[in-house]
Amino acid sequence: MQHLKDKKADLGDRDLWIAADAIWRESQDRNVDYRLILALIEVESNYQHDVVSPDGSRGFMQLKPSTARVIAKKTDLSGNGPLNLFDPRVNIKIGVYFLSQLMTEFKTVRKALYAYNVGPHRAKRNIAKLPLHKDPQSPFTRRVMLAFQNNLSTLPAF
Numbered sequence: 001m002q003h004l005k006d007k008k009a010d011l012g013d014r015d016l017w018i019a020a021d022a023i024w025r026e027s028q029d030r031n032v033d034y035r036l037i038l039a040l041i042e043v044e045s046n047y048q049h050d051v052v053s054p055d056g057s058r059g060f061m062q063l064k065p066s067t068a069r070v071i072a073k074k075t076d077l078s079g080n081g082p083l084n085l086f087d088p089r090v091n092i093k094i095g096v097y098f099l100s101q102l103m104t105e106f107k108t109v110r111k112a113l114y115a116y117n118v119g120p121h122r123a124k125r126n127i128a129k130l131p132l133h134k135d136p137q138s139p140f141t142r143r144v145m146l147a148f149q150n151n152l153s154t155l156p157a158f
Helices: 002-006 013-030 034-045 065-072 088-106 109-118 120-128 139-154
Strands: none
Touching (some): 013 034, 034 088, 034 109, 109 120
């Protein structure tokens, strides 16, 4: 919670606690380092839960509503009515599930982040053009990895 406060997340204390709890729980449930989730949130939304990108992506983890609906069907969020992607708990749950699936599918953090950013289908096409065992490089993946490295050096491992 203190990290979110330090990063000026735009939430009250109660919602900050809910967001911090969601990050922790989802990191444990999906086996994704919470420091990577924080890095992704930092780069995607700068900790602003109500931001909307030009392509319509929403919330902390910048999820497209169409992607979120598909993922919600695979989680316990399906059937709960319209998804509120500005709700940090919902956004984090869907975003971390999506990232964990990409990490399983793409095998490396960099490839998974690249797929998170450009979409899995486009990522597969672009990665297929790379030399074997070469990870894609993009400004997005570099920024997230830099934030992740910073988090690894400043936040405790659990």
